[in-house]
Amino acid sequence: MMNDMRITERTMSNEIKIAAKGVDVFYGDTHAIKDVDVEIENKAVTAFIGPSGCGKSTFLRCINRMNDTIDVCRVSGDIHLEGEDIYAKDVDPVQLRARVGMVFQKPNPFPKSIYDNVAYGPKIHGLARNKAELDEIVEKSLRRAAIWDEVKDRLDAPGTGLSGGQQQRLCIGRAIATAPEVLLMDEPCSALDPIATAQVEELIDELRASYTVVIVTHSMQQAARVSQKTAFFHLGNLVEYGNTDMIFTNPSDSRTESYITGRIG
């Protein structure tokens, strides 16, 4: 009877987009991620959950080498994107981040026009040959970010003048303008009201048709709503990783159950 729940709209590609093996992360002497193995599925939403300081954001930032920007941070182990080692010497982190886009906790549009916010990435990566192509990329990205109708008449207005929820969708539009394969989202809704949150969640569900989405969230209900796979981190360990339906109805590790039912923080 309960098993039937798991069949509904849970079709996944089952292809592996990102494969991490034996990943350790240190901040100076602090061992933040401990020997994590995980395989993230293509065109699915994977949620990372866990209490503050469990390492979920740290691990997320390994996937597009954002941790390179922190001097004391040391990453070891293997992370492959479509079979390529993203920590190989010949990989340019800037090019990598065009393939693995990121959306942050606080909406952070550039202090530029709405148009320029989205056009910036494609311009520096040379994705458009002329203005017409760039216009097309901007419109497509904003449409995909489900904000086009709200901003199409004021593309020259500053991005910072939008509401918080609109700013976040603008940032998602900006992230997908470089045609990434993976979207990393670090608490994308924590600064948004419930309506804006619902809009972003709806957007995430649409985005998984085209992208592999990895989302870090403190809201367990959000993880349950938007993801197909959930990974629970605790004290730097990946405690349990599996289908979201299973994690939230019948987790196998008692630490997972204690966390999702609100017994440990």
Added chain:
Amino acid sequence: MQDQHIASAFDRDLEGIQALIMKMGGMVETAISDASRALDMRDTELAEIVRKNDKAVDALEEEVVAEVARVIAVRAPTAGDLRTVLTVLKISANLERVGDYAKNLAKRTSVLSEMPMINGSGGSIRRMSKSVNLMLKDALDAYIQRDIDLAADVRQRDAEIDQMYNALFREFLTHMMEDPRNITACMHLHFIAKNLERMGDHVTSIAEQVIYLVTGEMPDEDREKKDRTAYVGTPDGA
């Protein structure tokens, strides 16, 4: 796993709805034993009390449903907590049905006490109702103790109830064939036996909820079933 929620009010909510279930279970156990005793002693006053008390069981079920709805809305329970509220909801429905059957037994007692006794049936029905009541007590104990072995045992014991019902079915047929004046009483007694058999099914369902609560999975449908009365009168079922 940690026993207690960070939000202690959540623990109180869950304890509260489980306490309602136990209260309901206690009332239903009393209803079964009182209804059975009323039948045995031809005590129409006691039968009347059983009928009246069923309203309180129904009211408790409504209270459980309202509380479960509130807990789901406010706490959004997951995993074991989710299974707790789901099983509470189902068990309360099972108990309500068992209560109804006990009430029906009491109603028939008022009619039967005006009729001549049917030889030998009293003891069999008494034994059957005792077994059902013991199953119910064990199912509720299994629930509170989260004891899946006891729950599995309760499930298996339903076959004994089915067998008692089979035997009574044949006994009543014999009485009716012997003397048509027995038909009315035997029909009432047969419904009583049937109701007790159905109580056993609901108690079995409670035991299955215990297994689901603890393991997250419903038990396989492999237990023995002994109710063969559907085939009586066919060449195979004779």
